[in-house]
Amino acid sequence: MHKRLWLSIAALAIGAGLLVAAGFASPASSNTAKAGSKAAKGGTLRVDQTSDFDFIDPALAYFSHSWQVELATQCKLLGFPDKEAKAGGSRIVPDAAKSLPAISKDGKTYSFTVRSGIKFADGTNVTAANFAYAINRDLQPKMSSPATTFLEDVAGAKAVLDGKAQTASGVKASGNKLTIKLSKVAPDFLARMTMPFFGAIKTDTPVNPDGIGAPAKGASCGPYFVSDWTQKRQLVMSRNTFYKGSRPANPDQIVENIGIAPDAQRLRVESGETDVGGFPPAAAAELRDKYGVNKMHTGSSPSFIVRPQAVFWYLNLNHDQPLFKNNDALARAVNYAIDRPQMVRQHGALAGTRTDQILPIGFPGFKDANIYPLKGSNYAKANALAKGKTRGGKCEFWTFNRTFGPTVAQVVQFNLAKIGLNCNITPLDRVVETTKGGTRGAQFDILLNGWGQDYPDPYDFINILLSGTSIQPENNVNLSYFNSPKWNARMAAASRLSPPARYTAYAKLDKDLMAQAAPVAPYVNTNARVLVSKRVGCYVYSPAYNVSILNALCVS
């Protein structure tokens, strides 16, 4: 009996100890070292990534963290300053080009002059031919490059895409002069040319759908080049010693550790094993309370950085299905009924800013219009609009089955029940959701979706997501299947304008679309949330590419 009692106590102690360990969440002891000075140059910057890069080949790289690598290693004709938005980081500026291009009177021909003295990381000179080659290589059918989407209006591009020509007739290079002729006026062309697909590449780079490997000196005329890439392990960027431009190249080396889970990234940043990393969204509130927001604690503790992104999350309202077909009143009712604050809360603390418009806040063409309630639901207005319009009151809601997908859907289900719409939620894998949803005839009424910019122009949001002219049998992006001749015409007209009239037109279009037709129900513009170690002395975020500008970060 005595022995049994002691054994029971021992077992209880072990179990209790494990429970204490599970609840053990006291913060790491703070480093009381003095705040160090911000080191400008030198050192190795360590960055953790959750997943591997898709490619380092400019023709193929499309993941956002792959573009972060391209940003540090490439030179493009046009780019953005390595600065925050408020310091001018959203303005298109010449990079390898001497100046912004001369545009012909008909608006279809762009003439660039490439600066002399730019070199690839192997010392070879960069000329106009390298940019022409990049474009033509992107168009090769064998490459299957995602860049083709953004080149279809280049004269002669179709012939290359169809395998009938090797080069596009509209792309001509001679010495340091590059001329690009388009088949139609496209005022967003300059914004498109800032994409990493069009960085200079050596003309002997093979047309290989497997992409280039490391060392990638022949694709790097920026401050760094990819010197090593061991897939699923590590990518290393080293200084391009031939780079003499004005872009910052602060760290001596940038090492990206691949495949690190978000919770491990957080611990590694806090312990100093790495310099830049993420964290599980559920930890955002704790980190905010611990480190404050956007306060650099160089030398003493990590810093929690939050920056707005050109990304928004929204509900597609399917106009192909009976519920929302020719039913603008119900679509507007949904926008009044949804509880945007509660939906945003499902993304975690500081996840973003509530919105009721298509264009992201601060984006070219955005103008705040105050259309729908951002502080909660307005059931009175929603019910007034929905009265007699619910057409049976049943709806099918497709969402994705991870992170905030199910919980946002449940919030919306609750909200819409208040206006007489009873939604059945179907959670699907994200890829399956968009593939099935992108097939014409899909049997959903509402679909939870997100969209991020490819390049900073309102066409990339409004026309791409809502123009009925792009609807096809499958692989659709306009998942509201919104197709109104009146609105299609307005979108087409706005796309033909140049700034500043362009942005004014899109601002009005954004407001009118949401106020009158409401083909979607936007609710948040997301933030990028990053944790940087106490070694990081300066931090810069690119508003144009939605990534940290690694070459501009400095470590002690």
Next chain:
Amino acid sequence: MFRYLIRRLLWAAVLFLVITLVTYVIFFIIPANPAKLNCGQRATPTCIRNAEKTLGLDKPVYVQYAKFLERLVVHQNLGKSFSTRQSVNGIVGNAAPVTASLVFGGAILWMLIALPVGILSALRPRSLLDRTSMVFVLIGISAHPVWIGLILSYLVGFKLGWTPITGYCDFINPATDCGGPVQWAWHLILPWITFAILFAALYVRMVRANVMEASNEDYVRTARAKGAPEHIVIRSHILRNALLPVVTMLGMDIGVALGGAIFTESIFSLPGLGKTALDSITTFDLTVTQGIVVFATFAIIIFNLLVDLLYAVIDPRIRLT
């Protein structure tokens, strides 16, 4: 023995065909197009068409499967990743040693725990050691490896700083800036413990039960009655019979685990087969998924065969026919 081997190999080939075919069918039932994923969020029909041609997805499913078999059998080539277009042979070849490091190291650790604890528990039933080991078994079986891994990573790696929080270093020919036997072992300490705990608990129970059962057999009573020293009785009579099932289970568990210790690899960011399989499934990368399935199938088949052959060697009563 020869006929037995031939029969097993033929069955293995049938099993392999069935498993790979099922994987293909499941993949193509799921409504996701890898070619569209290649072309990005604004995929055009032209880009998708070209990508389908590049990836070989423009052919009927049965043609794709036939090409896969031909590539594998004739050229020993698992194809190229849909997402990254890297060689799947290379992807599996890089990931397999990581998983092997985890599994074999973990197996040694769990046997080093399970054998002495299980044997001593069985020889001293209801003692303090026995009861303590049963508590350990209960905890080891109940606690999920993910939870154990997170706790160890946080307490030992982060709070105490005794080991790295995550990561992997190669034993030889390091691919990154850390490598060598010492770094390799240091980075695997926590993953080995995490991986081993569940199996150690299960094996303690199994060894204890087998030893207790063997201790009560007539031949053991006879050996003792004839005056054999206790250590001879334990070694030559009890353990020899009690550990036979352990050999079987060990081979099967290692074979299955070589397919990918997903939980442990995910928690500790080990770039092994489990994590690679998880990544490939979420990105709908059929060729990589299929490559890992092929490897895992071979591993299980080979290890099961080795176990059966070893069993026949250890126990002369077993005849393979």
